[in-house]
Amino acid sequence: MDGSGECSLPEQGSPGSAAGDDIEIVVNVGGVRQVLYGDLLSQYPETRLAELINCLAGGYDTIFSLCDDYDPGKREFYFDRDPDAFKCVIEVYYFGEVHMKKGICPICFKNEMDFWKVDLKFLDDCCKSHLSEKREELEEIARRVQLILDDLGVDAAEGRWRRCQKCVWKFLEKPESSCPARVVAVLSFLLILISSVVMCMGTIPELQVLDAEGNRVEHPTLENVETACIGWFTLEYLLRLFSSPNKLHFALSFMNIVDVLAILPFYVSLTLTHLGARMMELTNVQQAVQALRIMRIARIFKLARHSSGLQTLTYALKRSFKELGLLLMYLAVGIFVFSALGYTMEQSHPETLFKSIPQSFWWAIITMTTVGYGDIYPKTTLGKLNAAISFLCGVIAIALPIHPIINNFVRYYNKQRVLETAAKHELELMELNSSSTGEGKAGGSRSDLDNLPPEPAGQEAPSWSSRLKLSHSDTFIPLLTEEKHHRTRLQSCK
Secondary structure: OOOOOOOOOOOOOOOOOOOHHHOEEEEEEOOEEEEEEHHHHOOOOOOHHHHHHHOHHHOHHHHHOOOOEEEOOOOEEEEOOOHHHHHHHOHHHHHOOEOOOOOOOHHHHHHHHHHOOOOHHHEOHHHHHHHHHHHHHHHHHHHHHHHHHHHHOOOOOOOHHHHHHHHHHHHHHOHHHOHHHHHHHHHHHHHHHHHHHHHHHOOOHHHOEEOOOOOEEOOHHHHHHHHHHHHHHHHHHHHHHHHOOOHHHHHHOHHHHHHHHHHHHHHHHHHHHHHHHHOOOHHHHHHHHHHHHHHHHHHHHHHHHHOHHHHHHHHHHHHOHHHHHHHHHHHHHHHHHHHHHHHHHOOOOOOOOOOOHHHHHHHHHHHHOOOOOOOOOOOOHHHHHHHHHHHHHHHHHHHOOHHHHHHHHHHHHHHHHHHHHHHHHHHHHHHHHHHOOOOOEOOEOHHHHHOOOOOOOOOOOOOOHHHOEOOOOOOOOOOEOHHHHHHHHHHHHO
């Protein structure tokens, strides 16, 4: 050690030690020792382990900028990192790619790769998919937490109209926000069911009445109930539209388009009934009104807004397009083959019901889907054998894609529950952190800070509290004061 207080370090290139690519270094990661060689590490000179080869010439400042501690006697570098993740990371030096072991958090593993300065391009594609999925989950959790915080927070700078708009949006879109909002959501759900039942009951002849021309029309009581339901749906849609933060996104949303399709036929048919007779014949007006009434079935899809199960089913079907496409392809091939065989085999029978191959498509469809109406059926022995084979192939073709679709449904349903729980847990942690701010620090008591020695007078140096050394670890470990690290470095110099 010289007079300036800095200790000189033995160089890797000193006599008796290997030089160049034959340098051997020892790293201790989380208590696991690993011997690495310079020719192996020099393949990727931009990584942290490769930088350890020449770090000794730069002194202890360079050493401790790369590792947590160093033993010059053993020439061993210490890192407070995850040893399991390190075993995966060093695969890049041997195989040129990195595989993430099962059970390691993808986000934590990405942080480990960033610490060891290994580029993500070396991560295998199968592992990148897990990382992307985890990132999407974290983004979804952050979005949900932000929505909850936006609902809880009140900005004093906002105007009265803006605050009223947010209250109406929260009241109509978030039934869990308050008891009245939950009551309104239940009422809307019941009105959807009532309007659907009324639409069905209006087609029962016993409940219909005769108009002035002698035609059967809906009972006036049912029409009044229908009008009341439509009035509620219209008021609900307009309030949600005016209170929405992004009106263009609101108007183009699928569920809101369904809401428009549910209420629009009522007003169009009402307009045609009162004004259309002047512009077109009464028969055409009645046909147009009848066609528009069929569109009222769209209101049953409004139930998806109040049912998480229907939303999950929709998402599962959306994610299962590949499986559904395979199902349709299997059925299309089977329908074509068995209808052609059935038509050919039944031509020898004088009373055959298979008049053409396109007509036989209907028989193949109802046979392979196990419906079997009985309106068309084979009469020859070969035709019956063909029908039996087509029935068995149809059962197999339908059963094959069912399991992936069910898995997508269960996976998405469980994922939504996990994300909801994680968002609530994140809010609880934020509340605990905000309540405990200033009460202490992670990994030690406040007495550790109180017992720190005072700073030397007149010395321009950072304060002791700012020189607390945090370990490069994602796991919880106690903080070490700079005093302890300083003493360790002097002992290492000796």
